[in-house]
Amino acid sequence: xxxxxxxxxxxxxxxxxxxxxxxxxxxxxxxxxxxxxxxxxxxxxxxxxxxxxxxxxxxxxxxxxxxxxxxxxxxxxxxxxxxxxxxxxxxxxxxxxxxxxxxxxxxxxxxxxxxxxxxxxxxxxxxxxxxxxxxxxxxxxxxxxxxxxxxxxxxxxxxxxxxxxxxxxxxxxxxxxxxxxxxxxxxxxxxxxxxxxxxxxxxxxxxxxxxxxxxxxxxxxxxxxxxxxxxxxxxxxxxxxxxxxxxxxxxxxxxxxxxxxxxxxxxxxxxxxxxxxxxxxxxxxxxxxxxxxxxxxxxxxxxxxxxxxxxxxxxxxxxxxxxxxxxxxxxxxxxxxxxxxxxx
Amino acid sequence: xxxxxxxxxxxxxxxxxxxxxxxxxxxxxxxxxxxxxxxxxxxxxxxxxxxxxxxxxxxxxxxxxxxxxxxxxxxxxxxxxxxxxxxxxxxxxxxxxxxxxxxxxxxxxxxxxxxxxxxxxxxxxxxxxxxxxxxxxxxxxxxxxxxxxxxxxxxxxxxxxxxxxxxxxxxxxxxxxxxxxxxxxxxxxxxxxxxxxxxxxxxxxxxxxxxxxxxxxxxxxxxxxxxxxxxxxxxxxxxxxxxxxxxxxxxxxxxxxxxxxxxxxxxxxxxxxxxxxxxxxxxxxxxxxxxxxxxxxxxxxxxxxxxxxxxxxxxxxxxxxxxxxxxxxxxxxxxxxxxxxxxxxxxxxxxxxxxxxxxxxxxxxxxxxxxxxxxxxxxxxxxxxxxxxxxxxxxxxxxxxxxxxxxxxxxxxxxxxxxxxxxxxxxxxxxxxxxxxxxxxxxxxxxxxxxxxxxxxxxxxxxxxxxxxxxxxxxxxxxxxxxxxxxxxxxxxxxxxxxxxxxxxxxxxxxxxxxxxxxxxxxxxxxxxxxxxxxxxxxxxxxxxxxxxxxxxxxxxxxxxxxxxxxxxxxxxxxxxxxxxxxxxxxxxxxxxxxxx
Numbered sequence: 001x002x003x004x005x006x007x008x009x010x011x012x013x014x015x016x017x018x019x020x021x022x023x024x025x026x027x028x029x030x031x032x033x034x035x036x037x038x039x040x041x042x043x044x045x046x047x048x049x050x051x052x053x054x055x056x057x058x059x060x061x062x063x064x065x066x067x068x069x070x071x072x073x074x075x076x077x078x079x080x081x082x083x084x085x086x087x088x089x090x091x092x093x094x095x096x097x098x099x100x101x102x103x104x105x106x107x108x109x110x111x112x113x114x115x116x117x118x119x120x121x122x123x124x125x126x127x128x129x130x131x132x133x134x135x136x137x138x139x140x141x142x143x144x145x146x147x148x149x150x151x152x153x154x155x156x157x158x159x160x161x162x163x164x165x166x167x168x169x170x171x172x173x174x175x176x177x178x179x180x181x182x183x184x185x186x187x188x189x190x191x192x193x194x195x196x197x198x199x200x201x202x203x204x205x206x207x208x209x210x211x212x213x214x215x216x217x218x219x220x221x222x223x224x225x226x227x228x229x230x231x232x233x234x235x236x237x238x239x240x241x242x243x244x245x246x247x248x249x250x251x252x253x254x255x256x257x258x259x260x261x262x263x264x265x266x267x268x269x270x271x272x273x274x275x276x277x278x279x280x281x282x283x284x285x286x287x288x289x290x291x292x293x294x295x296x297x298x299x300x301x302x303x304x305x306x307x308x309x310x311x312x313x314x315x316x317x318x319x320x321x322x323x324x325x326x327x328x329x330x331x332x333x334x335x336x337x338x339x340x341x342x343x344x
Numbered sequence: 345x346x347x348x349x350x351x352x353x354x355x356x357x358x359x360x361x362x363x364x365x366x367x368x369x370x371x372x373x374x375x376x377x378x379x380x381x382x383x384x385x386x387x388x389x390x391x392x393x394x395x396x397x398x399x400x401x402x403x404x405x406x407x408x409x410x411x412x413x414x415x416x417x418x419x420x421x422x423x424x425x426x427x428x429x430x431x432x433x434x435x436x437x438x439x440x441x442x443x444x445x446x447x448x449x450x451x452x453x454x455x456x457x458x459x460x461x462x463x464x465x466x467x468x469x470x471x472x473x474x475x476x477x478x479x480x481x482x483x484x485x486x487x488x489x490x491x492x493x494x495x496x497x498x499x500x501x502x503x504x505x506x507x508x509x510x511x512x513x514x515x516x517x518x519x520x521x522x523x524x525x526x527x528x529x530x531x532x533x534x535x536x537x538x539x540x541x542x543x544x545x546x547x548x549x550x551x552x553x554x555x556x557x558x559x560x561x562x563x564x565x566x567x568x569x570x571x572x573x574x575x576x577x578x579x580x581x582x583x584x585x586x587x588x589x590x591x592x593x594x595x596x597x598x599x600x601x602x603x604x605x606x607x608x609x610x611x612x613x614x615x616x617x618x619x620x621x622x623x624x625x626x627x628x629x630x631x632x633x634x635x636x637x638x639x640x641x642x643x644x645x646x647x648x649x650x651x652x653x654x655x656x657x658x659x660x661x662x663x664x665x666x667x668x669x670x671x672x673x674x675x676x677x678x679x680x681x682x683x684x685x686x687x688x689x690x691x692x693x694x695x696x697x698x699x700x701x702x703x704x705x706x707x708x709x710x711x712x713x714x715x716x717x718x719x720x721x722x723x724x725x726x727x728x729x730x731x732x733x734x735x736x737x738x739x740x741x742x743x744x745x746x747x748x749x750x751x752x753x754x755x756x757x758x759x760x761x762x763x764x765x766x767x768x769x770x771x772x773x774x775x776x777x778x779x780x781x782x783x784x785x786x787x788x789x790x791x792x793x794x795x796x797x798x799x800x801x802x803x804x805x806x807x808x809x810x811x812x813x814x815x816x817x818x819x820x821x822x823x824x825x826x827x828x829x830x831x832x833x834x835x836x837x838x839x840x841x842x843x844x845x846x847x848x849x850x851x852x853x854x855x856x857x858x859x860x861x862x863x864x865x866x867x868x869x870x871x872x873x874x875x876x877x878x879x880x881x882x883x884x885x886x887x888x889x890x891x892x893x894x895x896x897x898x899x900x901x902x903x904x905x906x907x908x909x910x911x912x913x914x915x916x917x918x919x920x921x922x923x924x925x926x927x928x929x930x931x932x933x934x935x936x937x938x939x940x941x
Binding site (some may be wrong): 003036037038039042052059096097098099100101104105106110111112113115116117118119124126127135139140143183184185186205207209212215217219221223224235 | 381420423424427436437438450461464467468471474478479480481482483484485486508509513545550551554555557558559561562565567568569570572573576578720721724727728729737812814829
C-alpha cells in the first residue's frame with residue numbers, strides 16, 4: 001500500500017521537524033510522539049519511509065551493515081570482513097514493530113523451519129536485525145508488554161542485539177532510531193522509557209477550520225486516488241529527500257560554538273533537567289536543525305526551535321501541574337534568550 | 345439505477361426523517377455501501393432480538409462477503425495468525441494459520457462484547473480499520489496481510505462501561521438500540537445498495553461540503569478529526585444511494601444526523617433554542633411522510649447552496665440527532681458524558697489479566713501454562729537425532745517451556761471522599777492534591793487510582809480506576825462539592841469498587857476522607873442518628889471483606905466520631921490537619937506495600 005506523502009501533511013510542523021532531525025542525525029536517540037487520536041501520528045511516521053535517502057550496504061550480509069564497517073562492525077560471517085564483498089544501495093529501512101509481535105520475531109530466534117525439516121541449527125534474524133541503521137517504529141508504544149520494552153531499551157542503549165536461546169548464540173549490531181507513538185489516555189509510558197527518547201512531542205488536533213478542512217480533503221483525495229495524489233506532491237517529496245541528504249552530509253560541518261553550548265547549558269540549568277543527556281540532545285538537535293536550514297553554525301534560533309522537542313520530557317515531574325512541560329520550556333527559553341525574537 | 349431519482353428506496357426521503365427505524369436502516373445501508381471507508385457500526389444494546397435482527401439485516405445488505413464473528417476473549421494468535429501447531433507437528437515443517445482478520449479481508453467482522461475487548465485486540469482492530477493491512481511478526485511468521493474490513497461492534501456496556509475509545513473513533517455509526525423511538529414494527533428491508541456501491545467512486549464531494557461537516561464537528565466539540573472524515577464518506581454513500589453524482593445538502597444532513605450528532609460533546613446554540621426532535625419520538629408521524637413528496641424543500645439540492653446554508657443544515661441536523669440522555673448531560677454541564685466515560689475499566693483490565701513475560705524451561709506445575717510453541721522450538725533442533733527415519737515430532741521433558749506471567753502486584757487505591765457541606769471545597773482541594781500525589785507515586789509502580797465522592801443523596805464515581813495522569817487531571821478538574829453527608833452510600837460504593845478490583849486481580853486499598861459527621865441515612869432520609877448507624881454498618885461490611893483501609897479525618901479538630909468510624913473500618917486513623925499530600929501518599933504507599941506482601 002502506497003503511503004500518504006510526507007509533504008502533504010497539513011500542519012504538525014513540530015512532528016515533521018522531529019522526524020527530519022532524526023533522519024539527519026540518527027544518534028539523536030529516537031522520537032516519541034504522543035497525542036490525540038486521529039491526528040495522523042502514524043501516517044506521518046510511515047510517510048517518512050518514502051523520503052529516506054538510500055544507504056550503502058554490504059552485499060550478501062544478513063544485516064544491512066555499512067561496507068566501511070564503521071561503528072560496531074558486523075558479525076564474524078559478514079562478507080565485508082573478508083574484504084571482497086560488493087556494495088549495494090538500499091532504502092533506509094523503516095521497520096514496523098506491530099503490537100502482538102512475539103519476542104522471537106523481535107530479537108530473532110532459532111529458525112524453526114530449518115530445524116524441523118533439516119535438523120539444522122540456524123538463526124533466523126528478527127526485526128531488530130532488519131531495523132539496523134534505520135528506524136524501528138512502535139505504534140501504541142505505551143501498550144507494549146514490559147518485557148519487550150526492557151529488551152528494546154537494552155538493545156537501543158548498547159547498539160547490539162545479543163541472543164542466547166535454544167542453543168543459538170548470536171551477537172549482531174542493531175543500531176536504530178526508535179520511534180514510538182501512542183495516546184496517553186490509553187496508558188502512560190513508563191518513565192524509564194520516556195527518558196530514553198531523544199525528542200518528544202505531543203500532537204494535538206488542529207482547531208482552525210481551514211486546517212481541518214484541508215486535512216479532511218487531502219485525506220479523501222488520497223484515498224480516492226492515491227497515485228494522482230502522490231503525483232501532485234512528487235516534486236515536493238523529491239526536494240525534501242535531497243534536502244535531507246544534503247543536511248545529513250554536511251552535519252559534521254555545522255559549527256558548534258562555545259556560545260551555543262553555553263546557551264544550551266543555561267537553558268538546561270534553568271529547567272533543572274537531570275544529567276547531561278538533555279544538553280547533549282539539545283545541541284545535537286540544534287545542529288541538525290541548523291544543517292537542515294543550511295546554516296553554517298548553531299544559532300539561538302535553532303536552539304529555540306528544538307528546545308521543547310529535546311527537553312520537555314526531561315523536566316522533573318511536577319505531576320498534574322496545570323502548566324504543561326511545553327509551557328515550562330517556553331518560559332525558560334524566554335528567560336535565557338530574552339523575549340520572543342523574530343523567528344529565524 | 346433502481347429507485348434512485350423517483351422514490352427513495354427506503355420509503356423515506358433522505359433528510360426528512362432520520363429517526364426511529366429508518367435511521368437505523370439508513371446507517372446500515374450506508375455501511376453496506378462502503379464498509380471499509382465507514383469503518384462500521386457501534387451498536388449499543390443488550391443481547392436483544394432486535395440487535396440480532398439488525399446484524400442479520402446488515403449481513404443481507406453487505407452481500408456475499410466474508411462474515412466472521414470474533415470469539416469473546418479472542419487471543420492474539422487467533423486474531424493475527426500464528427503457527428498451526430497440529431499441522432506443524434504432523435508434517436514436520438512449519439505450517440502457519442491465517443488469523444481471523446486476514447480471513448475477513450474484503451468482508452465484515454462482528455465483535456461481540458466490544459466493551460470488554462482487550463487493549464491489544466483493540467489496537468489490532470484499529471490498525472486494520474486504518475490501513476487495511478497488518479504486519480504480523482509472530483511465532484516464526486513474518487507477513488503483511490490484507491485485511492480491508494468493516495467492523496460491527498456489539499457493545500453491551502452499561503452506564504460507565506463502553507467500547508474503548510480507539511474503536512468508537514473509527515466506526516462511523518453509533519446506534520443505540522435502546523433509543524425510545526425504536527419500538528414498534530420494522531419497515532421492510534432497503535434496496536438499491538449494490539447499485540449505490542457501484543456508483544460510489546463517481547460521487548463528488550465539494551470543498552464546501554467538507555467545510556460544512558468540519559465546522560459542524562467543531563461546533564459540537566467533537567475532538568477527533570476522524571468524525572468529519574467519516575461524515576464526509578457517509579454523505580458520499582448517501583448521495584450514491586440517492587443516485588446523485590455530487591453530495592448535496594440532504595446528504596450532509598443525513599451524515600450529520602448519523603455520524604456527528606451522536607458524537608456531540610457540546611450543544612450548539614441553534615439546538616438550545618428549539619428542542620431537538622429526537623427527544624420527543626411521538627412527534628414522528630409516519631403517515632405524514634407521503635404527504636410531502638418534494639425533496640428537501642429548504643435547500644435546492646443541485647444548485648450548490650451557499651456555504652453558510654450548508655453549515656446550518658449540518659448543525660441543525662446533527663443537533664437534532666443528539667441522543668436525549670446525552671443532551672441532558674451536556675446541558676447540565678456534567679463532564680462525564682456517555683461518550684467519554686468508561687474506557688478506563690475496559691482498558692485497565694488488559695494488564696491485570698497478566699501479560700506473558702517470557703518463558704522458563706521447566707515442567708509445568710498445576711496452574712501453569714505450557715507454552716506449546718516455545719516447547720516445540722526447544723524440541724525442534726533435536727528432531728534429527730531423536731527420531732529415526734520418519735515420525736512425529738518428539739518432545740521430551742527437557743523441552744517443556746512454561747509461560748511466565750507478570751506478577752500481579754497492582755494496587756487499586758480507592759479514594760472515598762466526603763464532598764459535602766460548606767468545607768467541601770477546601771477538603772476537595774486537599775483530596776485532589778492527595779489523589780494527584782498518590783497517582784504520581786503510583787505511576788512508577790503502575791498502580792491504579794479511583795475516586796468516589798459522596799454528597800447529597802449518594803456517591804458518585806468521580807474518577808474511574810485509571811493509571812492515566814492525563815485522564816485523572818481532566819476528571820478531577822470537573823469535580824464539585826456541597827450538600828448533605830451520606831457516608832454509608834460512600835462506603836458501600838467504595839466496597840463495590842474494591843471487590844471489583846479483586847475480581848480483576850488487583851489489591852484494593854480504600855482511603856476514606858471525611859469528618860465522620862453523617863447526616864443522611866442509607867435510604868436517603870435526613871436522620872443523623874440513623875445515618876451514623878448506617879455508616880457504622882457499612883464500615884463493618886467493608887472491614888469484613890478484609891479490605892485494607894486508611895481513614896483521614898478531615899475535621900478541623902478531630903472528634904471521637906471519626907475515630908469510631910475508623911475503628912469500625914479497621915482502618916489506620918490519621919487526622920488530616922497534620923498531614924500534607926506527600927504525607928498521605930507516604931501512608932498509602934506504606935499500606936499498599938503491606939497489603940501486597
